Amino acid sequence: QVHLVESGGGLVQAGGSLSLSCAASGGTFTWYTVGWFRQAPGKEREFVAAIRWSSGSAYYADFVKGRFTISRDNAKNTVYLQMNDLKPEDTAVYLCAVAPRYLVDNSVSSSYHFWGQGTQVTVSS
Secondary structure, three states: OOEEEEEOOEEEEOOOOEEEEEEEEOOOOOOOEEEEEEEOOOOOOEEEEEEEOOOOOEEEOHHHOOOEEEEEEOOOOEEEEEEOOOOHHHOEEEEEEEEOOOOOOOOOHHHOOEEOOOEEEEEEO
């Protein structure tokens, strides 16, 4: 089985930047689509970004357009989320997820079968 571990979260002031990583351990598998989601207390889980492993094509939620960048390193089985110009409303637990198939809609959380435990991102004003 695949174990996903997120890292890179922390506390940052509004306007600052953070880079998140999602690495696989404990198993070998094929990554077709990797997504980043976030969940704040009392709120529903939100799609943030996704990347197609083979092509590197990226997809983003409108609210992070122009601020976040998703990328991957094939050799390291790691996906990254570079977050710039962070805002207090970005505060949430950020989770990475893997879909073992190419997806029709990359933003649907139920399409992802493997999830990490998440990393906390806190943006202060």
